[in-house]
Amino acid sequence: MTQFAAYTTSTGEAFQFWVLGTIAVIGALCTVFMKKAVHSALCLAGTMIVLAVFYLANGAYFLGIVQIVVYTGAIMMLFLFVVMLVGVTAADSLKETIKGQRWLALLCGLGFGILLIAGIGNASLKEFDGLGQANANGNVEGLAALIFTKYVFAFELTGALLITAAVGAMVLTHRERTERAKTQRELAEQRVREGKHLPPLPAPGVYARHNAVDIAGLLPDGTASDLTVSKTLRDRGQIRDVSAQALSDLKALEQRAEDRLERTNSGEGSK
Amino acid sequence: MNPVNYLYLAALLFTIGATGVLIRRNAIVVFMCVELMLNACNLALVAFSRMHGNLDGQIIAFFTMVVAAAEVVVGLAIIVSVFRARHSASVDDASLMKL
């Protein structure tokens, strides 16, 4: 690290910037344009790791580690949980529904970006100081000194903010139970009283030909029953059809079984 | 290479994030794009910190991360409860506030 004002960084850092910078931009673009939310999340995680490397390169060692631990470790995992809750495999249509929205968005984005870059280019930032002096006693110590002196009030406030956010999240996702939960006995008795579907729900999959929870099982008369598929998948509309091929296979199987039984019958008859 | 390039990169990422917010309908993806914008800002702050030779920029970036964490918690909770109520995570479906 240079101690004094400099105009350029090392060649290694420049190389690293151009390579990782490209990756970061690609990751960001993929975040925006991937159809599936889970892919977007993964791409974003990649971009964030790249950014963590950049933090480290800029002398922000603490922030670099925090970026990896908190952002990619905690926040992105939170995203993935929610994505799973909402539907991992659900692909969004990228077709625009609001008239003119896409063009307006692109126009604004383009204009905004050009203006921003023009603004940066306009500012005369030819030389920089570097963090050698600031990080002399170690980056974490330097940050700590600032946080607990100059920024102590803001720091305390962020603590309060985090607690509030935690409570808020609980309040938002918590469902108030207005009546006592029914015991298993009461549920069983209710089911008998109502007289609907006493036995356990049928299992999915057709004659175990598919090891799949998203294919409806067939009833004895050959029709598919949605009851066999988990409620979550039903809500997401992720039930796969029992294909005609499978049905014809089934028919063939039954035919063969019948033939065989007949033969057995006739064999016995001939004896 | 001048560290100002980090600023150009931050501006680019920010713009991409903002455009994503405007284009995508899935609330989770929109939220991810917001995170991307926040991260772009953080990168700029860290670069500023280096250019000015003091740690204040890093402190601000640190606070941004904390606020972003809190925001993510609340935002995702909102998305979950909206999904529970409407079985949809599309921001366009929550468009009742119109004439």
Next chain:
Amino acid sequence: MENLIALLVAAPLLGAAVLLCGGRRLDAVGHWIGTVLAALSFVFGAVLFADMLGKDPEHREMSQHLFSWIPVEGFQADVAFQLDQLSMTFVLLISGVGSLIHVYSIGYMEHDERRRRFFGYLNLFLAAMLLLVLADNYLLLYVGWEGVGLASYLLIGFWQHKPSAATAAKKAFLVNRVGDVGLSIAIMLMFTTFGTFAFGPVLASAGDSGEGTLTAIGLMLLLAACGKSAQVPLQSWLGDAMEGPTPVSALIHAATMVTAGVYLIVRSAAIFNGAPDAQLVTTVVGAVTLLFGAIVGCAKDDIKKALAGSTMSQIGYMVLAAGLGPIGYVFAIMHLVTHGFFKAGLFLGAGSVMHGMNDEVDMRKYGGLRKYMPVTFVTFGLGYLAIIGFPGLSGFFSKDMIIEAAFAKGGTEGWILGGVALLGAAITAFYMTRVMLMTFFGEERWKSRPTASPEEPSAEPAAEHHGAHAEPHPHESPKVMTIPMIVLAVGSVFGGAFFSIGDRFVHWLEPVTGHTHGHPPVSALTVTVATVTVMVLGVGLAYLQYGRRPVPVVAPRGSLLTRAARRDLLQDDFNHVVLVRGGEHLTRSLVYVDHTLVDGVVNGTAASMGGLSGRLRRLQNGFARSYAVSMFGGAAVLIAATLLMRAV
């Protein structure tokens, strides 16, 4: 003694309340209650009169304060009465003639099932009229003024089942409203000018204020008088008011109420004395009405309408006299009193004739009635002689005085006014002789009535109502009707002489109205001779036209003037064209302006706002992303602005 004054008003007011609230159980005795209470009022008046005669002429004024009506700082309205010689004259005339007409009505309204109500209205009228002349301030006078208007409305429309009567009542009420507005404005002007509206302070300090103010007040008072006394231009209601029962026409529309305007002018003498312009207008109004009424009276075949024209004309004489100032006030009131007698008598006579002729009012279907109704003929005849100014009878004295005073006005004005008054006297003689001849002389046209004549231009609604084919059987009226007529006839004969000999009436009223002797350019004798001459000329002309030749049952077409006069000299057409049509056009154009311009601006603003909002609301599509675009665009603009500012 002062406490009796309130009883003058209270007696008929009590009668009205009892009769109108008493209901059907009073039907049998209602007319007696009404008559007795009216007579009681007259008795009180007579007692007060006797008391007044016993006092020194300068200290005859009495007053009675009943209570404070509106006791507010700076605005004191009292219910208080003032009885001086002028009021006394009216009290005696109103209660006296009123009582006689009450008696007459007992017979006249005998067959009307709503007789009790009729007497209740008559009592109400008496109370209001007495309040009008007894009030000691203009506000209370206004109460009485409106009260007589109400009573007049109720009585004109008494036979409300007849559309013509209902319309006539409405017309009288509406036209009177115009005059009433004048009176209310006059009162407001007085209050702002003098700070009070009591007679005493207002009239005492009238001379101190400017002539312009006095002229304004005077003209407004004149407008009020025109409305109430049927003077041009507010005269149109009086002819139609004859739709009411004949006693009403006699009492209200001949003897008392229509003279209220003259009372108002004479009472406000101090104001008019200070406003020569208002006085001039008053004389002009009087002179025009004098001729107007006389001409209308010549053309009418309806006996009551002919008499109504005559009333208008005679009140024109009074207004003319009142406009002349101190030389005329006394004579205006004197003519008012004598006119009250003979015109009431004439109307009662006309009512008696109608009573005997199945309520026929068309004089062309009368004729030769003197044989059948001797008492009516004699009383009517005496009234006739009185009104045309036959020497020695009351009309001769009072009218002669007015003509003399008109000449005494001096200058060109005096000659013109005097000439008009003389001409009026001639026409009066003409049309009254015409009435007399057509009714009581000539062939009996009611006998040989052509059956089912298809067109009867002058057929009156009353005639159709009672069946045009039933041949009447003329007969004398009962005593209860003839006695009042006889009393009034006696008054018509001797009243004028009694008042004039020794200038009794002048001395009687002088303390109130003041009096100056005019100096006519010609001698009094000349005027008298001229008056008698033109009277004889008028009678002669009428005799030539209606006495020598048979009167056609169906009115001839007549000249342009005759036809116009039959239509009341086009007064209704004038009102219709100028006021009704003009009003309609004004309202239509106002409505048009309102609809197109005002509403157009308002609706246009609303519509353009609505249209603009309708387009702008498309932006509010509910999509969070659209809002985000606008925010993002806004941020871009902000950056651009910042950069621009830095560049500059």
